[in-house]
Amino acid sequence: MTNTKYVFEQNRIDDVQWSGVSRLSSLPSLPDDGKSPPLKTPLFYLKSVSINAYEDDIYFVNNTEQTLHFVAPFKLYKSLTDAYAKLGDISDKNVHKARLYADDMDRLYTDVLPNQGVRIGRTHIIYDSDGLMQWFIQVPFKAVDAHYAMWRFNVVEKGGVGEAYPLLWDNFGKPTHMVSCQCLTERADMPIEPSVYEERCWVFDRLIESLGIADALFVLAINDVLYRYCVGWSAPYNESDIQAKDIAHKLQKLKPKDAQAVKAIVQSVYDFWFNEGFAKNISVEACTELFDLYQDWMAKH
Structure with missing residues (x-):
């Protein structure tokens, strides 16, 4: 047998x-x-x-x-939520889920x-x-x-x-x-490609080292949105985490009431780092996802 x-x-x-x-x-x-x-x-x-x-x-x-x-030959995910990872959960199991494809890359x-x-x-x-x-x-x-x-x-x-x-x-x-x-075909539905797995893990580890797990998860989730929607510019995954950290900080400080307020925050961050008006592709869908992330973060803090 x-x-x-x-x-x-x-x-x-x-x-x-x-x-x-x-x-x-x-x-x-x-x-x-x-x-x-x-x-x-x-x-x-x-x-x-x-x-x-x-x-x-x-x-x-x-x-x-x-x-x-x-x-x-495995599921691809577009967000932490899609992968059943949670903001605010600093357990090893949740961190493992947040890496998305840790158990699948050999396939x-x-x-x-x-x-x-x-x-x-x-x-x-x-x-x-x-x-x-x-x-x-x-x-x-x-x-x-x-x-x-x-x-x-x-x-x-x-x-x-x-x-x-x-x-x-x-x-x-x-x-x-x-x-x-x-x-x-829509940006809102596109998963994060496994081709950026190692790059994304490197960003995540660097965020954990500098911010701690809880805040690193929040910034990582924001960077996922920036990457999927090509917000600001079509930057490599490991080059938009700086803007993601600034957006996270401003969301926590300014406490936006809706997606439109989030858009103003995102615009201000990109105006600071680049020329004013440089970032034009800041979609309502992306800002809605960012607002949902902020609300989720607030519910846990």
Whole structure:
């Protein structure tokens, strides 16, 4: 009997070709003869690869002509709240949550080539056959009306995915078997990319050292908002924490009553550090999130 203690290891397979058949149909795609409807092929799909009599490896396959910046076979978060981390909680467990992807970075793939498959998990024919299997997968790719989007796939199946399992059709249509297939294009919905994980952790550690955990969490949450919305300017994550600290201090001192008052505070901070009027992209949505953070902080102090 196979050892069921599975330890994840990354692996890639090249030149993976879509066969035109999935577990959802025993029939191949119609011939591309000009008389039949156009062939439907997936941009992304899951593929099972047998490794022994009991186990299959599950691969995510990039069936596009573009190299994917990354493939994250885990949940991505846009905020501390999204990751179930809390302001004011200085416990080690909460600090760990605030780092967002500390338990997942070993599963992150970068620069996934066209027709390349990356291993995201494993199924066991006996132990997994009766249970529901779930995979969360997020990849950056274009959308119908956007050059950049974040695609979020939620796969839930009993006993595995079979030989091939489409995630997104080439017309950007959602396969009917998918639990969810979300296309995120708005700044308010965008997660913090795992590519800034180390940079963000470095900022967090530096904030803890200078401010203590409680205030560091508040400033980190503010910096997350500045980064996601590109407030002020499109700065690297580790170059906007100075403004985040000033905004945190002014929020605590001036006690704004609404998002509009927060916007005035943010504008004043960027006017101080840069030329007056330099920061023009201070959205209402960003200021609303900052106001919510301030209210949360006030409730705990």
